[in-house]
Amino acid sequence: MNLCDKTQELISGYIDHELNQQDRQRVRVHIESCDQCRAVYEDLLAIKQEMGNLQYPECEEAQLDKIMKEPVAKGMAIIGWFILIIGFAGFMVWQLFTFYTEPSVPMWVKAGVFLIEAGVLLLLGSVLRQRLIALKTDKYKNVKF
Ligand SMILES: [Zn+2]
Structure with a gap:
């Protein structure tokens, strides 16, 4: 052949x-x-x-994935996550001196809000952690032959 x-x-x-x-x-x-x-x-x-059955190599998802793997976008995303987490943690500390110490707010409301916020913070932290791990392993995935 x-x-x-x-x-x-x-x-x-x-x-x-x-x-x-x-x-x-x-x-x-x-x-x-x-x-x-x-x-x-x-x-x-x-x-x-x-x-009309042409399959595009880069559907929106693949393209978005590629954009997200671009170093600048990646760095910005990580900084964004840090700001979000630090900002959210700061907001919780601020609440400690306002909302949480406010005598007119019932204890169970404070406890409920605290649990929700702690949960959100944990989720944000875990996503950021996954991103950082993905960033580290990515270096070796993109090796070209
Ligand atoms: Zn030929």
Whole structure:
């Protein structure tokens, strides 16, 4: 089987983004240099587009994921989480001298509000922790060959 046959066999998968990185690269390199295979690719692409079943490689979710993995966005998100947690903790401390020490507020209301706030703070903390762990492990995931 020559390179053109092999490429043309993979073109459909290439258009549908079903190939692994190696095959995708092979097809791309080949159709860039081979008129015949590029014509096959363009025809098939046109057909698939007309049929309306073209699968986009980067749906909104994948794109958002990519944007979120970008270092600046990542750093900003982490700073945002810190500000949110510190701000929320500060708000709780401020309440300690106002809301919690207010004699007219019943004890059970104070206890209820405290529990809700402690829960939110724990959740924020756990999400931030997961983000930090994901950030650390990400470094090795993005190694290119
Ligand atoms: Zn070819």
